[in-house]
Amino acid sequence: RVAMEASELWVGFVGAGRMAGGLVRGLLQAGKVPASNILASAPSDKNLDAWRELGCRTTHCNLEVVHRSTLVFLATKPHILPGVLEEIRPAVGSHHIVVSLVAGVTIQTLQRLLPPWTKVLRIMPNLPCVVQAGAMVFSRGSNAGDEEAALLKSLLSSCGLCEEVPESYIDIHTGLSGSGVAYVYLFAEALAEGAVKMGMPGALASRIAAQTLLGAAKMLLETGEHPAKLRGDVCTPGGTTIYALHQLEKGALRATVMDAVEAATNRACDMAKD
Amino acid sequence: MSVGFIGAGQLAFALARGFTAAGVLAAHKITASSPDTDLPTVSGLRKMGVNFTVSNKDTVKSSDVLFLAVKPPIIPFILEEVGPDIEARHIVVSCAAGVTISSIEKKLSAFCPTPKVIRCMTNTPVIVREGATVYATGTHADVEDGKLLEQLMASVGFCTEVEEDLIDAVTGLSGSGPAYAFTALDALADGGVKMGLPRRLAVRLGAQALLGAAKMLLESEQHPGQLKDNVCSPGGATIHALHFLESGGFRSLLINAVEASCIRTRELQHLADQEKISPAAIKKTLLDKVKLESPSLSVASASKVSLFTNKSKKN
Numbered sequence: 310r311v312a313m314e315a316s317e318l319w320v321g322f323v324g325a326g327r328m329a330g331g332l333v334r335g336l337l338q339a340g341k342v343p344a345s346n347i348l349a350s351a352p353s354d355k356n357l358d359a360w361r362e363l364g365c366r367t368t369h370c371n372l373e374v375v376h377r378s379t380l381v382f383l384a385t386k387p388h389i390l391p392g393v394l395e396e397i398r399p400a401v402g403s404h405h406i407v408v409s410l411v412a413g414v415t416i417q418t419l420q421r422l423l424p425p426w427t428k429v430l431r432i433m434p435n436l437p438c439v440v441q442a443g444a445m446v447f448s449r450g451s452n453a454g455d456e457e458a459a460l461l462k463s464l465l466s467s468c469g470l471c472e473e474v475p476e477s478y479i480d481i482h483t484g485l486s487g488s489g490v491a492y493v494y495l496f497a498e499a500l501a502e503g504a505v506k507m508g509m510p511g512a513l514a515s516r517i518a519a520q521t522l523l524g525a526a527k528m529l530l531e532t533g534e535h536p537a538k539l540r541g542d543v544c545t546p547g548g549t550t551i552y553a554l555h556q557l558e559k560g561a562l563r564a565t566v567m568d569a570v571e572a573a574t575n576r577a578c579d580m581a582k583d
Numbered sequence: 584m585s586v587g588f589i590g591a592g593q594l595a596f597a598l599a600r601g602f603t604a605a606g607v608l609a610a611h612k613i614t615a616s617s618p619d620t621d622l623p624t625v626s627g628l629r630k631m632g633v634n635f636t637v638s639n640k641d642t643v644k645s646s647d648v649l650f651l652a653v654k655p656p657i658i659p660f661i662l663e664e665v666g667p668d669i670e671a672r673h674i675v676v677s678c679a680a681g682v683t684i685s686s687i688e689k690k691l692s693a694f695c696p697t698p699k700v701i702r703c704m705t706n707t708p709v710i711v712r713e714g715a716t717v718y719a720t721g722t723h724a725d726v727e728d729g730k731l732l733e734q735l736m737a738s739v740g741f742c743t744e745v746e747e748d749l750i751d752a753v754t755g756l757s758g759s760g761p762a763y764a765f766t767a768l769d770a771l772a773d774g775g776v777k778m779g780l781p782r783r784l785a786v787r788l789g790a791q792a793l794l795g796a797a798k799m800l801l802e803s804e805q806h807p808g809q810l811k812d813n814v815c816s817p818g819g820a821t822i823h824a825l826h827f828l829e830s831g832g833f834r835s836l837l838i839n840a841v842e843a844s845c846i847r848t849r850e851l852q853h854l855a856d857q858e859k860i861s862p863a864a865i866k867k868t869l870l871d872k873v874k875l876e877s878p879s880l881s882v883a884s885a886s887k888v889s890l891f892t893n894k895s896k897k898n
Contacts, residue, residue: 537808555838564829571826
């Protein structure tokens with residue numbers, strides 16, 4: 310049995326793009342794993358420079374990552390993954406924990422392309438992992454047990470919210486939070502635009518819009534209150550907020566947002582089938 | 584205590600039915616009057632054991648609490664007619680949408696120096712003792728007078744005191760509210776019928792669903808949003824249905840409705856203040872009866888009885 314102490318853990322990343330970078334920053338920030346214990350591979354140096362600056366080791370050889378790591382994150386683009394799995398398959402042992410960040414690739418597919426004893430987990434992070442305010446969900450494959458799940462959760466909680474879910478929730482998470490981040494950016498942009506229309510300079514409006522979203526989200530998370538209640542708390546009778554909310558309701562904002570989550574989730578499902 | 588209703592229409596009937604069912608008032612302690620004896624509600628009132636008369640003056644004389652249960656444009660005529668009979672002991676309760684306390688007090692002050700006026704807004708479910716009532720007390724109505732009315736109205740549902748300037752909003756919400764509910768129930772029943780339910784059953788189930796939901800909300804500390812969530816299983820039937828409601832702008836429609844009703848109430852009040860309600864809007868028979876009762880009103884002047892003037896205007 311391999312020691313599960315995070316500080317003794319050798320962590321590898323196959324693929325060193327934005328998502329992987331976000332996760333590793335979170336890990337390092339939390340001080341869970343020393344940078345020298347982290348090895349990342351990528352075809353070019355383009356991404357790897359940033360990793361070296363963090364103190365991580367880098368290589369162009371995927372097999373090396375597998376040989377030198379216990380916990381291996383797969384962070385390639387979806388169409389690259391099958392080829393990478395072919396390549397590393399011979400080196401994957403029963404001591405490895407393979408965690409895939411690859412969008413749309415199911416546990417079933419991963420398990421099919423890896424040796425039958427492999428402990429596989431699948432994780433769907435979102436972009437704000439980069440600033441340690443991410444939302445991640447993960448699911449276990451057949452050989453991954455409570456220890457592996459607990460390890461992953463404990464390591465990645467440094468990047469934000471990290472919850473284990475049934476695999477069927479992963480596409481929904483994409484629609485809600487993976488893509489959801491973009492909905493929020495759109496909303497922030499629109500808020501600021503409204504302010505600009507009313508006479509506020511754009512840069513200031515954007516900062517305030519962002520802070521408003523941050524503050525509201527923080528209150529939601531920290532009070533645990535139902536959003537409808539928090540909304541009601543802001544609405545003075547006959548005041549500005551209720552007038553504005555009426556406009557939002559007229560625009561069927563709620564339904565539109567539900568449509569968006571649905572569309573992204575369905576698209577994730579469709580893409581996974583390809 | 585005896586209660587009188589000027590007007591014997593839906594409102595008088597609903598309140599009388601509610602009060603008697605609640606046992607706060609015996610039917611024979613209630614008097615209702617209307618010049619129009621053909622109203623279906625008149626026979627209903629009679630069957631209840633309520634004293635019915637065509638004389639508004641008789642109603643005033645035999646009542647302690649006097650409800651003005653006529654349509655808003657009629658109010659000025661009524662006040663002209665019964666004004667002389669109003670005494671300091673009377674509590675005059677106006678249920679007319681958009682008619683202000685000050686307009687009533689002004690009118691009555693010609694006859695009685697300190698008329699006790701209370702303005703109230705109730706709704707039709709008082710008939711089944713689930714009414715929603717608010718009231719605001721006038722200048723000369725004491726706290727006890729308000730409490731007396733509150734006790735009466737609390738016997739037929741929820742009743743609370745409010746500032747007068749909120750009453751138009753209440754009209755939009757709970758005054759008109761039952762109509763929104765009936766519309767929703769009709770449509771829900773249609774939905775049930777479309778999916779195969781017999782009409783009667785669909786109506787019964789729809790009504791019970793709304794009744795139950797309302798009761799849950801009133802008895803719960805929770806926000807309606809939370810109660811809604813509690814019904815929505817992930818990926819289930821309800822959330823699919825709710826999505827349709829949201830797409831249709833269900834919420835905004837309801838907000839619009841309450842707003843429209845409130846605004847219209849204010850508009851009507853405004854029109855009344857400016858004496859823009861034409862007597863043509865009032866049934867001729869009513870006008871004739873009023874003229875019979877109040878010979879001081881000349882034919883010409885009956886065309887313009889305002890809430891603000893105490894003397895009939897001459898054309």
